Amino acid sequence: MxxxxxxxxxxxxxxxxxxxxxxxxxxxxxxxxxxxxxxxxxxxxxxxxxRNGGGVRAQWSSETNIRLMRRSIALCDEFATKMRINVWFRRSGYLFLARSDERARQLEASCALQNEHGLSTRILDPTGIKKLVPQLDVSRVVAASHNPDDGVVFPxxxxxxxxxxxxxxxxxxxxxxxxxxxxxxxxxxxxxxxxxxxxxxxxxxxxxxxxxxxxxxxxxxxxxxRPHRHEICSTEPLKPFLEPFVGDLGTGLYFSQSMRGEIVGGISNEHVPEGLDQASSLRFLALYARSLTRAMPILGGVRVLRQWSGCYDLTPxxxxxxxxxxxxxxxxxxxxxxxxxxxxxxxxxxxxxxxxxxxxxxxxxxxxxxxxxxxxxxxxxxxxxx
Ligand SMILES: Cc1cc2nc3c(=O)[nH]c(=O)nc-3n(C[C@H](O)[C@H](O)[C@H](O)COP(=O)(O)OP(=O)(O)OC[C@H]3O[C@@H](n4cnc5c(N)ncnc54)[C@H](O)[C@@H]3O)c2cc1C
Missing domain, CATH: 3.50.50.60 (FAD/NAD(P)-binding domain)
Incomplete structure (x- = not known):
């Protein structure tokens, strides 16, 4: 080129x-x-x-983002046919967990706004969450919002x-x-x-x-x-079992199962200093592993195959x-x-x-x-x- x-x-x-x-x-x-x-x-x-997680969602708290992402998801839907390339788009939903009453109220308000804009998002209680992802430990989860039309692509x-x-x-x-x-x-x-x-x-x-x-x-x-390093990793492939992309807005933990079966996920790390740094750290692996296995104890024995990072471009x-x-x-x-x-x-x-x-x-x-x-x-x- x-x-x-x-x-x-x-x-x-x-x-x-x-x-x-x-x-x-x-x-x-x-x-x-x-x-x-x-x-x-x-x-x-x-x-x-x-270097990203390929998450694509219309669940947002602002009207602008909800409207934009509805259109973006529609474009993702036709991308493979139009561009003649398989992007492994899987519309298996996004599940946002709330671990406090305050967070649950935020999710409820966002859910109401999303419904006004035609999204099928609904609020689930711990029993409903368990039905969707039986392997999740919901003992400290108050509620979750779920939109079945969100999804994941292979970037x-x-x-x-x-x-x-x-x-x-x-x-x-x-x-x-x-x-x-x-x-x-x-x-x-x-x-x-x-x-x-x-x-x-x-x-x-x-x-x-x-x-x-x-x-x-x-x-x-x-x-x-400002640039901030954000780390992510993927595990060995597992038999498909996890439907939605799971996100926890409190800790910044997120994970999904790719179409090849790997669990791909990351977590916020507020200790990362500002900078154009794309290195990987053991500290991230420890932080992520701890949070992930607390949320999904069944993943405790799964091996990480690949770890990498990229830069978020963060605005105030x-x-x-x-x-x-x-x-x-x-x-x-x-x-x-x-x-x-x-x-x-x-x-x-x-x-x-x-x-x-x-x-x-x-x-x-x-x-x-x-x-x-x-x-x-x-x-x-x-x-x-x-
Ligand atoms: C770990 C991680 C997980 C993420 N997960 C998600 C997710 O699930 N869903 C989602 O929507 N987003 C996610 N993101 C964010 C998403 O990846 C970015 O917002 C998006 O890719 C930004 O695209 P971009 O084209 O603006 O920037 P980039 O993809 O970073 O492209 C910028 C390009 O500019 C080039 N460049 C820079 N300076 C110069 C120069 N002076 N001259 C020439 N070229 C230059 C660089 O080489 C680079 O290729 C994630 C990001 C990371 C790091």
């Missing part, structure tokens, strides 16, 4: 070939955009998009599918091509300087995940998001950074997606392409704009894992 020379100029340069950059590039090309160039300093799936083919189809539609994709600098004239970006040469650019989309603050700093734009209010930057009008952000950017990429790509090509102004480009931090309009979302 990177053996070809870079073009001299591009209408749109997307920095980052993770799921977000590729979904935007694919959708731009799908709606007829030309001269779209995607650059990535590493390899496909090298960032968070190749890699999702990334490959977007990359292949985007290129088929004319997008130029260069991996192993790092953007070192952004050139400007006045307040506008005029080009990107890479380790393989320079490209003139009419607009730049920053889809660099946790590396985004590094990139925008080149033009003096300070993002409020738990919501992404999307849309144009006021100070640099041809710089667009698609970053700050925390631990849920994978599931949002299908709908974000579509909205972005419509915004750039047809001037559509989705309300969330205002709501999630960087300027909310200067204006003090911070948002809230309580159903965040990790």
């Amino acid at each position: 990177s053996a070809r020379p870079l073009p001299e100029d591009a209408r749109t340069v997307v920095v980052g070939a993770g799921i977000m950059g590729l979904s935007i590039a694919y959708n731009l090309a799908r709606f007829g955009a030309e001269r779209v160039l995607v650059l990535d300093g590493g390899y496909l799936c090298g960032g968070a998009s190749g 890699w083919p999702f990334v490959w599918g977007y990359a292949r189809e985007a290129q088929r539609l004319g997008v130029e994709l260069h991996t192993h091509t790092r953007v070192l600098d952004l050139e400007t004239e006045g307040e506008r970006i005029t080009g990107v300087v890479t380790d393989r040469g320079r490209v003139r650019a009419e607009r730049v989309i920053c889809a660099a995940g946790a590396w985004s603050p590094e990139l925008t700093r080149k033009v003096g734009v300070e993002l409020p998001s 209010d738990g919501n992404p950074l999307v849309g144009p930057v006021d100070e640099v009008p041809n710089l667009y952000l698609a970053s700050g997606f925390m631990g849920h950017g994978f599931m949002m990429a299908p709908i974000m790509g579509e909205l972005y392409a419509r915004h750039l090509l047809f001037g559509e102004e989705p309300e969330l480009f205002e709501r999630w704009n960087l300027r909310r931090y200067a204006q003090g309009n911070l948002l809230s979302e309580t159903m965040i894992l990790g």
Whole structure:
């Protein structure tokens, strides 16, 4: 891919070939955009998009996220047929556990909002939870919310599918091509300087995940998001027995069973310092194993086969950074997606392409704009894992 020379100029340069950059590039090309160039300093799936748990859900506490994710799940549903690649999408539901009355009340309020928006979410008591996952220890669980239509995908083919189809539609994709600098004239970006040469650019989309603050700093734009390592692991394959993706919003523990039978999961670790670190630790394994086996004692003897990590791009209010930057009008952000950017990429790509090509102004480009931090309009979302 990177053996070809870079073009001299591009209408749109997307920095980052993770799921977000590729979904935007694919959708731009799908709606007829030309001269779209995607650059990535590493390899496909090298960032968070190749390192995540593949969870896809519409259970959220804010109306924006519920609406967006309903559409994103519909796009996931048709992805395999449309993109001609198997993404192992399994709609086996998400089960969120509450271990306190306060958390249970939050889940109930979110469930009511989700029902208003057409989701089949319902609240389960410990007996109902046991029916769904008999192996769960519910002795300290107060309630849970369950939406049978949420699911899990295998992230890699999702990334490959977007990359292949985007290129088929004319997008130029260069991996192993790092953007070192952004050139400007006045307040506008005029080009990107890479380790393989320079490209003139009419607009730049920053889809660099946790590396985004590094990139925008080149033009003096300070993002409020910060990178944080998040670890995850998978076990030896087991005979299928676990239906839903299980999440505990209190501890940040989550796990699901992949279609190959592995238990894939992780847990929040507030002691991880800020930084672009993708290492693995024994401390995580101990923390995860303790929490997992407390929740599912039956998994006590299961062997871990693989452990890895990736970077969350954490924003102070738990919501992404999307849309144009006021100070640099041809710089667009698609970053700050925390631990849920994978599931949002299908709908974000579509909205972005419509915004750039047809001037559509989705309300969330205002709501999630960087300027909310200067204006003090911070948002809230309580159903965040990790
Ligand atoms: C362990 C873990 C579990 C997760 N679980 C889930 C989940 O279950 N569901 C979910 O929806 N989300 C999950 N996420 C979050 C999700 O993976 C991310 O939000 C999403 O992948 C972000 O996609 P992205 O394209 O913005 O970033 P990335 O995939 O990180 O891509 C950014 C790309 O930009 C490139 N880049 C950076 N700087 C430059 C530069 N200067 N020049 C060129 N290229 C550059 C990088 O090489 C990288 O490939 C998880 C994340 C982790 C780490």
